[in-house]
Amino acid sequence: MSVQVLHVTGARPNFPKAAPVIRALHQRDVEQQLVHTGQHYDERMSDVFFRQLDLPEPDVNLGVGSGSHAVQTAAIMTGLEALLLRERPRLLVVYGDVNSTLAGALVAAKLEIPVAHVEAGLRSFNRAMPEEINRLVTDRLADLLFATSPDAVAHLAAEGVSAERIHFVGNPMIDTLLANLERLDVTRVRATARLPERYLVATLHRPANVDDASDAAELTKAIHAAADQLPLVMPVHPRGRATLAAAGMFDHPQVRVVDPLGYLEFLSLVRGAAAVITDSGGVQEETTVLGVPCLTLRPDTERPVTISHGTNRLVDRADLPAEVRIALASPRPAEPVTPPLWDGRAGGRIADVIVDFL
Ligand code: UD1
């Protein structure tokens, strides 16, 4: 049978979003192929997710690797164009807002292959973020737009996307989290990282925080002031490692630096944390569902439901120490309130829409 659905993935946050969709389509006997663009390639940025999340081995790895935005996007487009001309899938599915997402949507649209965008409609309204450009263009080109939150639906409607193309389905990244809750082992990861009962987790990789020496210096000051309050474990994304090291980030006795962690190890640490400091999109959502206070070092977020329904707060670097103090002193709600449809069934809803479409 020819391929019906071809998934394009490539960067760390794509994998927990794609896993439940691929599984649900498999249960519905849809013929699928999985492409890995190779945008992320370190074992700990890629392979570990395939193992832990039971993702099928990619049918193709384009092996594009790192590069400037244009170089990386163009390499993905060139590789994908040849593949799509051969395979001619009936639908191409892209995830999130990374360069692999944009490249997949552009190539498919020009070959008149319909595009489905999982996590459509998120907007930070900040075009200095490369992801915002990727979101805007991908949504412009997509035929099926799967939204994770009501605000995303509203943004798409305001941009003129017709209602029949927009599907509010919930959040597949949260499907993956809920499906793996029982596998999270806080005691074990705490012991491995030699952490006491109360500790902080920090993960930071946005260009605005880690690319320039002056930003990295400010960030280091803020994180050190947080680590004065509680031991802090920081799995370091490869993007910022050198700049943060040069800024002295790792030279604090209470900062434990580790390589990027596997999905289960990372979320185990997050689940047990007194608070999380981040600029990650996915981590804002996961802390919301786990009920762990999240301090997001960004001026804006494309995920406002994590503030209105969750534990997230947007924080300035200068205010971080005080915000950590407040988070540590505040009682936790007994039951985290979660955004609508973040119920573990988004993958099934997406698959049902796709089957109808096919
Ligand atoms: C990308 C996404 C970002 C997402 C993040 C998730 C874009 C524009 N950005 O950012 O939205 O939040 O992934 O983690 O798509 N590197 C390695 N090993 C790897 C991968 C990257 O060493 O396996 C290093 C390289 O030096 C590379 C740098 O990290 O130049 C940045 O990688 P890149 O994929 O360009 O962007 P991210 O910052 O990872």
Ligand code: UDP
């Ligand atoms: N994550 C992980 N190990 C880490 C840091 C993050 O497994 O050391 C997971 C995190 O739980 C979430 C995903 O990676 O599922 C988010 O990816 P990332 O923060 O790189 O990208 P973003 O969401 O900001 O685009």
